[in-house]
Amino acid sequence: MTWARAILLTMTFSTIATALQASVTKAPFGKTQDGTPVEIYTITSGKAEARIMTYGARVVSLKVPDRDGKVGDVVLGYNSVAEYQADPSTYFGSIVGRYGNRLAKGTFAIDGKEYHVPVNNNGQSLHGGTLGFDKLVWTGKEIPDGVEMTLVSKDGDMGYPGTMTTHAKYTLHGATLRIDYTLSTDKTTVANITNHSYFNLSGDGSGSILDEIITIPASRYTPVTPVLIPTGIEPVAGTPFDFTKPTVIGKRIDEANEQLKIAGGYDHNWVLNGQMGVLHEAAKVEDPKSGRVLTVTTTEPGVQFYTGNFLDGTFKGKTGAVYAKHAGLCLETQHFPDSPNHPSFPSTLLKPGQPRHSTTIFTFTTEAKK
Incomplete structure (x- = not known):
């Protein structure tokens, strides 16, 4: 190979690599009520665009094409920080913690010592308590193909032991x-981190997700008490919770089943x-209307499938449409709810010198009209 040809090939490969790399820009996105500046990062890959803001490390928008190539925003949310702060209970797009999902009565024990954290949901602690990670301003840093969000939660924050540092790297490759996540602590604590985006594959503000089709490769689930605390693990076979085969979300949602009630x-x-x-599939969602398909893979042992049951039309989203019941669905990859109080569940203990790493990937494709 000649020297000139080698240079040309090097330049060609460099051009391809540059073309494949996502661009990242940062801009102001207003301030919180206490005057803290909020920034928003826009990641553009050429096939998709994600906007992530530092308030709650939230996915504000995620734009991907449908089967006809028309780009649409597929996550619910708002246009301003003020609107997010005015809505304390939906957690749109945020990273929730220090303990995502529920802790029974806000109580858990570590090495025989009992801890109490704020209760904020029917006498239970939900998504970290009254001032969880979703309501804090993270520190953003541009990285190749995305943004790294960092939050330091001090020892005693919301009653949790240990100073815990959370890094969440958002990267965009194509339409993925x-x-x-990387979590570390200086004192043994409990931690369960997840992203709480609401998806509607027909597009934000387009109506209900009940006609979308979901597959969840899980033969078991955790049924709950009337205050949504797990009672144990049971098989999904023969119940409306069996999504091992593709099923229309709304097909069984109104069945006379105590858990659904x-x-x-x-x-x-x-x-x-x-x-x-190890990365494995958590869920696949197909939208017959738009042709969009979302496949979620994760290293986590569980996924919380939530059909937006508590959306009640109180708030209007980015398009001005009202978010009514079932306007979006969540697929929160996670350790199990209330794990510290269930010895048989995978442990959520985080110990000094033993950082926890986990990954969740949202991949968007399209399929032809059937």
Whole structure:
């Protein structure tokens, strides 16, 4: 190979790599009520666009094409920080913690010592308590193909022991949004981190998700008490919770089933069949209307499938449309709810010198009209 040809090939490969790399820009996105500046990062890959803001490390928008190539925003949310702060209970797009999902009565024990954290949901602690990670301003840093969000939660914050540092890296490759989490602490604590985006594959503000089709590769789930605390693990076979085969979300959601009645729909944790710590499929959602398909893979042992049962039309979203019941669905990859109080569940203990790493990937494709 000649020297000139080698230079040309090097330049060609460099051009391809540059073309494949996502661009990242940062801009102001207003301030919180206490005057803290909020920034928003826009990640553009050429096939998709994700906007992530530092308030709650939230996915504000995620634009991907439909089967006809028309780009649409597929996550619910608002146009301003003020609107997010005015809505304390939906957690649109945020990273929730220090303990995502529920802790029974806000109580858990570590090495025989009992801890109490704020209760904020029917006498239970939900998503970290009254001032969880979703309501804090994270520190953003541009990285290749995305943004790294960092939050330091001090020892005693919301009653949790240990100073815990959370890094969440959002990267965009093609139409795939990836989140890599790293958690560390200086004192043994409990931690369960997840992203709480609401998806509607027909587009934000387009109506109900009940006609979308979901598959969840899980043969078991965790049924709950009337205050949504797990009672144990049971098989999905023969119940409306069996999504091992593609099923229209709304097909069984109104069946006379006590678990569906308790939650007003689906709001449960599925025990995934894959191996914890290794990437495996958590769910696949297909939208016959738009042709969009979302496949979620994760290293986590569970996924909370939530059908937006508590959306009640109180708030209007980015398009001005009202978010009514079932306007979006959540697929919160996670350890199980209330794990510290269930010795048989995968442990959520986080110990000094033992950082925890996890990954969740949201991949968007399209399929032809059937």
